[in-house]
Amino acid sequence: MSQKTAITKKLICKRPTFRMLPLGFCSGCHYGIIYRLLDEVIEEMGIKGDAICIGGGGCSMIGAMAMDIDTFGGPHGPGTAIASALKRVSPNAFIFAVQGDGEQGAIGLGSFVATAARGENITVITMNNACYGMTGGQLAPTTLLGMVTPTTPEGREQVMSGYPMHGPELVAPLKGVAYAARGTVHTPANRQKSKKMLKTAFQKQQQQLGFGVFEFLSACPTNWKISPTDCIQFIEEKMLPEFPLGQFKNIERKE
Amino acid sequence: MAVKYDKRVRVIFAGLGGHGALAFGELLTEAAARSYKYVSFVPNYSPMMRGGESETMIAASQEEIDSPVWREADVIIVTSPTGFRVAEQRVSPGGILIVDDSVVREKAEREDIKVFYIPARRIACETGDPLTANFILMGAYLEATKAFPVEILEETIESTSKGTSRERLLSANKRALHEGINLIANYKEQPL
Amino acid sequence: MTERILSTGNDAVARAAIYAGCKNYFGYPITPQSEIAHYMARELPKMGGCFLQSEGEYAAAYMLLGAALSGQRAFTSTSSPGVALMQEPLSMMITAEIPAVIVDTQRLGPGTGTGGQQGQTDYSFVTRGVYGGIHYPVLAPYSVSEIFELVQLAFHIADKYRVVTMVLTDFILGRMTEYMELKTFDFGPLPEKDWALKGKDRKGGRTDFLLTVTGMMLDIPGFFAHQQEKSNRIIDSETRYETYKAEDADFLIVGYGYAARASKRAVNMARDQGIKAGLFRPITLWPFPKEAMKREALKSGKVLVVEDSPGGLVEDVKLAVEGVSPVHFLGIQARHTASPEGLIFPERILQEVRELL
Numbered sequence: 001m002s003q004k005t006a007i008t009k010k011l012i013c014k015r016p017t018f019r020m021l022p023l024g025f026c027s028g029c030h031y032g033i034i035y036r037l038l039d040e041v042i043e044e045m046g047i048k049g050d051a052i053c054i055g056g057g058g059c060s061m062i063g064a065m066a067m068d069i070d071t072f073g074g075p076h077g078p079g080t081a082i083a084s085a086l087k088r089v090s091p092n093a094f095i096f097a098v099q100g101d102g103e104q105g106a107i108g109l110g111s112f113v114a115t116a117a118r119g120e121n122i123t124v125i126t127m128n129n130a131c132y133g134m135t136g137g138q139l140a141p142t143t144l145l146g147m148v149t150p151t152t153p154e155g156r157e158q159v160m161s162g163y164p165m166h167g168p169e170l171v172a173p174l175k176g177v178a179y180a181a182r183g184t185v186h187t188p189a190n191r192q193k194s195k196k197m198l199k200t201a202f203q204k205q206q207q208q209l210g211f212g213v214f215e216f217l218s219a220c221p222t223n224w225k226i227s228p229t230d231c232i233q234f235i236e237e238k239m240l241p242e243f244p245l246g247q248f249k250n251i252e253r254k255e
Numbered sequence: 256m257a258v259k260y261d262k263r264v265r266v267i268f269a270g271l272g273g274h275g276a277l278a279f280g281e282l283l284t285e286a287a288a289r290s291y292k293y294v295s296f297v298p299n300y301s302p303m304m305r306g307g308e309s310e311t312m313i314a315a316s317q318e319e320i321d322s323p324v325w326r327e328a329d330v331i332i333v334t335s336p337t338g339f340r341v342a343e344q345r346v347s348p349g350g351i352l353i354v355d356d357s358v359v360r361e362k363a364e365r366e367d368i369k370v371f372y373i374p375a376r377r378i379a380c381e382t383g384d385p386l387t388a389n390f391i392l393m394g395a396y397l398e399a400t401k402a403f404p405v406e407i408l409e410e411t412i413e414s415t416s417k418g419t420s421r422e423r424l425l426s427a428n429k430r431a432l433h434e435g436i437n438l439i440a441n442y443k444e445q446p447l
Numbered sequence: 448m449t450e451r452i453l454s455t456g457n458d459a460v461a462r463a464a465i466y467a468g469c470k471n472y473f474g475y476p477i478t479p480q481s482e483i484a485h486y487m488a489r490e491l492p493k494m495g496g497c498f499l500q501s502e503g504e505y506a507a508a509y510m511l512l513g514a515a516l517s518g519q520r521a522f523t524s525t526s527s528p529g530v531a532l533m534q535e536p537l538s539m540m541i542t543a544e545i546p547a548v549i550v551d552t553q554r555l556g557p558g559t560g561t562g563g564q565q566g567q568t569d570y571s572f573v574t575r576g577v578y579g580g581i582h583y584p585v586l587a588p589y590s591v592s593e594i595f596e597l598v599q600l601a602f603h604i605a606d607k608y609r610v611v612t613m614v615l616t617d618f619i620l621g622r623m624t625e626y627m628e629l630k631t632f633d634f635g636p637l638p639e640k641d642w643a644l645k646g647k648d649r650k651g652g653r654t655d656f657l658l659t660v661t662g663m664m665l666d667i668p669g670f671f672a673h674q675q676e677k678s679n680r681i682i683d684s685e686t687r688y689e690t691y692k693a694e695d696a697d698f699l700i701v702g703y704g705y706a707a708r709a710s711k712r713a714v715n716m717a718r719d720q721g722i723k724a725g726l727f728r729p730i731t732l733w734p735f736p737k738e739a740m741k742r743e744a745l746k747s748g749k750v751l752v753v754e755d756s757p758g759g760l761v762e763d764v765k766l767a768v769e770g771v772s773p774v775h776f777l778g779i780q781a782r783h784t785a786s787p788e789g790l791i792f793p794e795r796i797l798q799e800v801r802e803l804l
Contacts, residue, residue, distance in 0.1 A: 019654065049648025054513070057660075065656055065663075070644040072516055074659025075539050078509035081501065085513030086644070088497045089471055089521070093646045111509070114502035284624055288453055296624040299565070299790070322712030323623050324705065326783055326792035 020066040025059065028221035028228025031127060033185045035063035038098075038125065041199050042069070047094045047206075054083045054097040056108075059133040064098055077108030080115035083122045091121075094205060101128040101215075105141030105165040112167070119176025119210040123201050126167050126213065128182075129220035130239065137223025141165035144242055149223070164242055168215050172248040175255070178210035181247040184217040186235045190245070197247065209254055217243055263316035264291070264402055265325065268389075269342045270334035272300060272309045275389030278421075279332070280311030282393065286403055286411040287315035295323035308338055330400055332392050334358050334376070343368075353395050355388065371399055373438050379431065386424060387431035394435020408432060449630045456620040459591045459627055460524060460550050461486035463598035466631050469520035469548070470496030473510035475503050475529065479618045480552035483524040504529035508536035508549070515540070515547045516657065518643025520602055524550035527560055527569050537611050538577035539659040544642070546605035550598065550614045552621040553704075555755075565618040565790055567704055568779070570759025573613060574733045579661075581674050584681055585613045585732040587703040591625035596632055597730070603634040608681055609642075615732065617755075619705040619790070681734060688736035689728045690743060692718065696725025698800055699747040701740070701764050703729055706753045706791060713753075713796035724800055732763075740767035744774075751775045751799060755782070755791055775803055 018039070025032045042048050048069055055064025055073030064073045072082065079097035087095040104112050104126050112124070131137040131149055138151040142164050146155040168180035179201045183194030194216065201212040217239050219231035226234060264287055268276040277298050284296035293316050300309040312328070314320050326345055333342040334355040346352050346368045354363070354370065357377035363370045373395045379388035390412075397405055409429055416422045454462065461483045464472070472487035484500065491498040497514065501507035507523050514521035525533065530551050540547055551573060555566025576582035584604050588594040594616060601612040647654045661670050692714055693699060702710040707728045717724035727743050729736050744750050744764075750772055752761040761776045768774055777799045782789035 019656070050646040052516075052644050052646055061660070065658065068647075068654055070646055070650075070654050070656075072543070072644060072657045074543070075509065075512075075535065078506060078536070081506040081509040082513035082516070085471075085473060085497070085499065085510035085521075086516050088499060089514045089519050090517045090645065093517075093644075110502050111506050114506070281624075284453070288626070293626060294453070294624070297619055298622050299619070320625075321715050322708040322793050323625070324619065324709055324790050324792060325712065326794040 017068045018066045019068045023066050024062055026220075026222045028219060028231055029059070030129075030185050030216070030218035031059055031063055033191065034125075034127060034216045034218060035066065037185065037191065037195050037198060038063075039067060041195060041202060045199065045202060045206075047202070050092065050094040052086065052093050052095050054079045054086070054095065056097070056099045056103045058100040058103060060098045060100045060103075060127050077103045077106075078111055079103065080108060080120070080122070080124060081111040083124075084115050084118070084120040087120060087122050094202075096123040096125060096202070096205075098125045098127070100133065101126060101130070101142040101165075101167070102132045102140040104167050109141075113171060113174075116171035116174050116177050116211045116213070119178075121205055121208050121210060123205050123212040123214070125198075126215040127218050128167075128215050128243065129218040129223075130164075131220055131223045133220050133223055137220065142243075144238055166243065168213050168248050171211070171213060174211075176211050177213070177249055178204040178251050179212035179214070179247070180249040181213075182215040182217065182243060182245050184235060184240070184245060186217070186219065186232045193245075200247075200250065209251060215243075263318075264314060265328045265330070266313045266396070267310060267328040267331045267342070267345065268313075268334075268392075269308075269310045269331060269338045272307045274309065274334045275386070276300075276309045276311045279389045279393060280313050282408070282411055282415065283313045284315075285415055286407050287313065289407055289411070290403065291315035292317050293320045295320045297323045299324075308335060310338075330396060332396060334388070334392070336360065351399055353392060353399060355392065369399075371395060371439060371442060373435065375435070378434060382427075382430070384424065384427045384431070387427050390428045390431035391435040391438070394432040394437075395439045396435070397432075398436040398439035405432065405436060449628045451626055451628050453624055454591055454595075454627050455482065455622060455624050456591050456594050456616055457482035457552065457622065458486055459594040460598050460614070460616070460621075461490070462629070463595045464522050464548070464602070465490060465494070466595075466629070467520065467599040467602040469522055469602060470494055471514045471519055471521035472497070473499050473501055473507045473514065473521065473523050474525065475501050475507045477504070477526045477529050479554055479621050480524050480526050480550070482621070483550065483552075504532035505536065508533035511547045511549070512536055512540050512545055515545045516644045518640035518645065520548075520606070522548040522550065522602075524552065526552050526554045527566075530569065530573060534577060537583070538579050538581070540611045541577055541581050541583055542579065542659045542661060543657045544609035545611075545657065546609050547611050548598070548601045548605050548614065549611060550616065553615065553617040555618070565705070565755060566779075567617055567706060567755040568757070568759070569615065570732065570754065570756055571762065573615060574735070574759070574763070576733070580671075582678055582733050583611045583613060584685060584734070585615050586687075587615045587730060587732050588620065589704055589707045589728065591620070591623065592627035594620065595627045599632045600634060603637065604681070604685055606637045606640070608677055610677070610681070615704070617704050685731060686734045686736050687730035688739050689730060691726035691728070693725030693727060693743055693747065696723050696747045698722060698724045698749045698751070698804070699727050699743055700724060700751050700753055700796065700800070701727045701729075701760065702753040703732060703760060706755055709791055709793045710753050710796055712793035713800065716793060716797045717800055722800060722804065729760075729763075732760075735763045735767060737767040740764060741769060741771060744768045744772045748772050749775070749803065751777060751796075751803060753777045753791060753796055755779055775799075
């Protein structure tokens, strides 16, 4: 028993300091894991004193409220525009925006792409749960074909609602983008891989290489209307074929 | 405090986009600013930058200018055929209307104003610099009103065109200015 | 000795912002105010400031919010349809109490409007506050030199009350050239911006969370009580207006912006004809100078509101006057339509005054 505890202590990082606990996410939601990862990386990189988080309007904002760093949150979609300006006027601060997939791929798409094209030296964290979590699980740009949501009661059909959107792949070809990648936290191994990629994304901002975007796949048991364990299977079987993991762009120096 | 209406300049240039109303207004405002304590200049044009009705209002006074916009002006320079009748109506009684009659074919009907017909556009084209037509009209304005000495205008043209694309036209513009002055100095009333 | 220069109204906006110590500008091109952006794009980089042309007005106002989060002064300028696109960010800033300045150089009409046309058709739209039932101060200059002063005042009011402050000009004011004196106005001390987001290391380890989700931060009545208390302070301290020859007037003309200039001339022309006319000019459109308006209306007996719109200011005047004297209206239909864009000229105002006598 005592040996097991020792191993566990070795594997898991120091408990992050949150301003507000519990986070209040639904059971089985992966946002809590993602926020913990964010906090771990920020602490390990020693940037907590410089970090400012621009949260969005949606479930992603709840985690932003809890982080023990300077934060702003509420508006749905324009996080990249806010972060762009804040970084420009305070270049020594470490600025990241957290967005849901609907914010990034729908209402905030214009700013997301424009910010990437300008090569703003900020990091964008996307949380992709294939639906609008807070408003009731409606069709998001990332909803899979065939997925039933309140606004696609017969399942998403290409003729009606088009194909799922891929944020990191969309902006990766833009010259202003230094890093674009996707990860998931539905298994411990993937969690560790994602943490590494998240750290790389953050390092691009420290090295002033340009725009970085990292997308997390996440479960949404409440809106998918399946159990948390079935969610893991859903990610494995349905989401991964649509949303490939890995790095789509990773530049080491500016052209 | 009563405003004295006699000690002031109030001019409208009514043309079409591209006729040089803006340049006319800017130049006259700059020149007026050298002699008057207060000036105002309002460019007023339709959404079309080229070809639409374009008008500038220039005022100068030793006392604070109450309004930079007015219906009636003491002097109106008109180069717009479509705006001609309105321009004629807007000259204050006893005022002056200067018409570019190479563009405007109609004749004024009012008898309580002084009207000069100056073929500025045609003369400018003949000298090879159509862009100087508004400077010919400026010269005509100066001579017809004696509002400013020509030297002030010349100085203003020099200082405002220095280092700009207009510098190329400096001597042509000055020549045009004097052309306009001569046209009025030797002006003969046209038989009706 | 202060320097006296010729400037357009739009340039005066830009110069005033720089004189007020604002080094951050965000905007999207729209006629008739793009010259403000041109000026900032030229000057700010020289001063180490931030000029950023956004992907739209919505983004411009959110960039304004982002820059203002740092505690630095920031401003944007736009024209009517652009203000509509900025409504959400304006409401967000007011909710999270992030101070910033926005300049609306009005253009004519609903829809796309007409970029090259004068209009005062934003009055009701900008003076009723943002969605969510909260007001913000709106200042209405009527000359180039007053633009220069009121833009600086707008920054002061914004910082003093942690609110978004608007300066409302129009096509004529923006494009016209007049003299102005270059100077920094001192409006008094300001509170420290201890709420600004800078990273906890720069704030002695403290962290702040600025949230626009009203219900999550405060109880709802508490939030509105706080906003109301702030509005009351602004009403008490910042209400501004001006009168011209109103002391002995028995006919009062009311207007703001360029219409107030035309009205001022109409007053002078009327006086020349022996008509005792006067001018009442609200300088703050919100808070509207209600008490002064009522007092002056009561004194003169007859009121004519002149504005280049179907009617916006006239509603505020009627509310303020509370029926103590008749309120007449001369609006957009009184334009001299034969000129390229048609303005309400002093001569037309005088004609109306004579007809109403």
